[in-house]
Amino acid sequence: MSKATEQNDKLKRAIIISAVLHIILFAVLIWSSFDEHIEASAGGGGGSAIDAVMVDPGAVVQQYNRQQDQQASARRAEEERKKLQQQQAEELQQKQAAEQERLKQLEKERLAAQEQQKQAEEAAKLAQQQQQQAEEAAKAAADAKKKAEAEAAKAAADAKKKAEAEAVKAAADAKKKAEAEAAKAAADAKKKAEAEAAKAAAEAKKKAEAEAAKAAAEAKKKADA
Numbered sequence: 241m242s243k244a245t246e247q248n249d250k251l252k253r254a255i256i257i258s259a260v261l262h263i264i265l266f267a268v269l270i271w272s273s274f275d276e277h278i279e280a281s282a283g284g285g286g287g288s289a290i291d292a293v294m295v296d297p298g299a300v301v302q303q304y305n306r307q308q309d310q311q312a313s314a315r316r317a318e319e320e321r322k323k324l325q326q327q328q329a330e331e332l333q334q335k336q337a338a339e340q341e342r343l344k345q346l347e348k349e350r351l352a353a354q355e356q357q358k359q360a361e362e363a364a365k366l367a368q369q370q371q372q373q374a375e376e377a378a379k380a381a382a383d384a385k386k387k388a389e390a391e392a393a394k395a396a397a398d399a400k401k402k403a404e405a406e407a408v409k410a411a412a413d414a415k416k417k418a419e420a421e422a423a424k425a426a427a428d429a430k431k432k433a434e435a436e437a438a439k440a441a442a443e444a445k446k447k448a449e450a451e452a453a454k455a456a457a458e459a460k461k462k463a464d465a
Contacts, residue, residue, distance in 0.1 A: 255314055262307045269303050 255318070258310070258314065262310065265303075270300065
């Protein structure tokens, strides 16, 4: 807008200078016309003093009309300039408004893109957190499974070891019991055999003594007879 004001001041100065020059030119023309009439009067060898001071009214009118036309042209040029200046100002204002609207739209789009980027970053962060939680849960499940398998294997090994120990103990107990029962049976059998042998010996001795006494008695009886 300052540039337009400067151009307007320059045009005003030009118009003023042009008007002053036109006035000077108008005076020069009048003076020239005055000189021509003086020279014409002097060359004619006569004439009245009135002819020496006469000015051509037609030339003055033509000069005045030319000046008016020039001023009208200057006014029209000024009006055209002002109109063009106003049009340019309006166009500039429209361009500035359009540029502001474009910048506003760009800023709006930038903010929207920034918001979208922020949401995308938050979504990515949330997805990363969820993935990390899923990985941690999978690791915990794997650890739990591994621990359960280890405990199951240990329990199976312990159960097998206990069963084997119990089987060995049961076998040892059974063997010990069988050995004890066999020893008792042998002792009982030996005792019974010894008792039966003693009884048989006693009976045999008794029988032998009885037979010997009987034989002695019979022998004595025969001897006495």
